[in-house]
Amino acid sequence: MNSVTILGLIAGTLTTIAFLPQLFKTWQSKSAKDVSLGMLMIFSTGVFLWLVYGIYLQALPIILANLITLIFNLIILGLKIRYR
Numbered sequence: 001m002n003s004v005t006i007l008g009l010i011a012g013t014l015t016t017i018a019f020l021p022q023l024f025k026t027w028q029s030k031s032a033k034d035v036s037l038g039m040l041m042i043f044s045t046g047v048f049l050w051l052v053y054g055i056y057l058q059a060l061p062i063i064l065a066n067l068i069t070l071i072f073n074l075i076i077l078g079l080k081i082r083y084r
Helices: 003-017 020-029 037-057 060-082
Strands: none
Touching: 003 060, 020 060, 037 060
C-alpha cells in the first residue's frame, strides 16, 4: 500500500467518523428535529455519486469512505423520518 492510498484512507476515516456524534446523539435523544432533511437527502445523493466514482476508478479509499459514510447518513435519515 503506497503513501497516497494511506493518506486517502486516513482522510476518509476522519471524514466518515465525523458523522458518528450526530448519529449517536440522534439515536440517544430520539430526536432529529435539528437535522435538515434536505441536507441529508442532498448529501446522501452526493456521497452515493462519490461511491460510484470510486468504484469506477477502483480507488479503495474513496469506496470505503463513501460506503460507510452513506450507511451512516442513511441511518440518520431513517432516524429523522422515524422520529418525526
